[in-house]
Amino acid sequence: MNCPASLSIVIPCYDEEEVLPSTYARLKELCLGWVNAGKITEYEIVFVNDGSTDKTFDIMRGFFESDQNVVVVDFRKNFGFQSAISAGLYAAKNEMIVSIDSDLQNDPEKIAEMVAKYYEGYEMVLGVRKDRAADKFFKRITAQLFYKLVSFFGIPSVYNHADFRLLSRDIVAELKNFPERARYLRSLIFSVESKYACVYYECRARALGRSKFNFSKMVSLAIDGITSFSAMPIRLISLLGIVMFLFSIIGLVYTLCVRFFLQAVVPGWASVLLIILFLGGIQNLSLGVIGEYLSKLYLEAKQRPPYIIRREYRHK
Template sequence: MVALVDRLQIVVPCFNEEEALPETARQLCGVIESCIARGSIANSSSVLFVDDGSSDKTWRLIEALHASQPQRYDGIRLSGNFGHQAALWAGLSASTAEMVVTIDADLQDDPNAIETMVARYHDGADIVYGVRSERQSDTWFKRNSAGLYYKLLGLLGAEILPQHADFRLMSRRAIAALLQYSETNLFLRALVHRLGFETAQVAYRRTPRVAGATKYPLGKMLHFAIDGITSWSVAPLRAIGIIGLAVSLLAFLLGLWTLWAKLFTDQSIPGWASIMLPLMLFQGLQFIFLGVIGEYVGKIFLETKRRPRFIVRETASDGIAARPDRREREGGAR
């Protein structure tokens, strides 16, 4: 009797990746064929590309890949650019495989580590994290800013795995648990870490992009960093209260000192600096605090709208229906 093996699907979010996609497809297909030869995954294992509203030939390439090898390549085309995290969510929602690996199309995360991830899955792990052992291919700024960001998130109470991005393997039951979360502001690194289950780690070296330019310039990196903090931790709001209390106490003590200097010494010289400098300081603090509070109010605003995380425009697959986000279906049923 032939033992049944689980099916693997590799989910790849794509945004304007026409230059990288042919090589990405070739390498990922090679990994799947190697795993099939070892008997660790089913013959029906495949790659699922999620086109996140690309404006180049990315979708045409995905269609061509599916036409050439329909068993090996599938595709989902979103109706617009919903963002990297939403594209990952769309792929996880559409996949029905027993184990799913998520990896970026630039292949800076080593696809050869997938074989070791599958082995850890067979050892009993529901979530296998890809962890960067070194990232010399990144710029000095990106390496150091990433390290600082991981430390900051830890201080603010967001439980994430340092040097892990979105390269991971998840079992079917881990994905089912993840899809129960309903927030609009997705930060998958923290959500997946929160699931629990049995976990394992696979170390790999981060390499340069196979082709094309980065889709995460400084502006997007900062936006993602702010989203990660404000969607997962209320520590900045608590810090505002503590800083406000400290500033108020300092102002009270300064007032007592000013009164003492006025009554008992001749050192008190009224002037522009004694009025304007504290005023500017406190006004600056107010604007900073209002900005932080505004970030959270904006998150509440988006969550209460219950907008779909993504909308599927079309698919290149024999087994994936062009279905909307689960929350959109539930909203239409009410």
């Protein structure tokens, strides 16, 4: 790899007016230090406004007007975190492209280690949390459950890696060949590159504001991640259907044997009702899973863009 190389930092934002000033100041300080130390040749900071409803965009515009190294991508509406990251990656012009959360709970100083890995020949460097001790109990449990499900369904991923990563410009160019609307970059990147390095960091507490990534968004991201990269849920439904069919045959044979050979009637209306309720629940669950896949096909078939940019602000 070229050493030193140029660096772009992508920051997706939705209603982050509280944290943006300190985030920008910290990243600018670090980037200038890396330039002066000869670790990078130049840098740019790419802010993506994901349809914010507060003063986030105005703050970004202020950064842009006072700093030649700032780029602003302004969405027409909120398209979601993964779309915002994608737009920022595609807007970035430098050789190394890092995506990082706007609240800097991902340690920005670790970007220097990512850059060092890039110079060692890795075009994909993943930021991985050392642990989840800082998380609340519920979030820690649900995160562990999600990663276990991802592993069970055979979806490529790295445990405790979110969206803090470095990608080469070539890998980002390859990602453009994947046009799907429901994007799950944590696994999509492995469709492009299998060789990667990891940089481990401690997740910091959020200094200001509150996270906009609520429980419903986490569930939506998990569903997108599973249904976009694995057909196993559909196969499990088929397998469950076969197992239930076999059990019903066994139950039928047992009932007939008791009735005709023992001259008795199998009692148990309560158990029959429970079985009916159980089967009804399984059917509804199966329809829900199938519906998720059908809705994804429906959205992809319409070929709507994953995001719409109102304007990109860039210094010539």
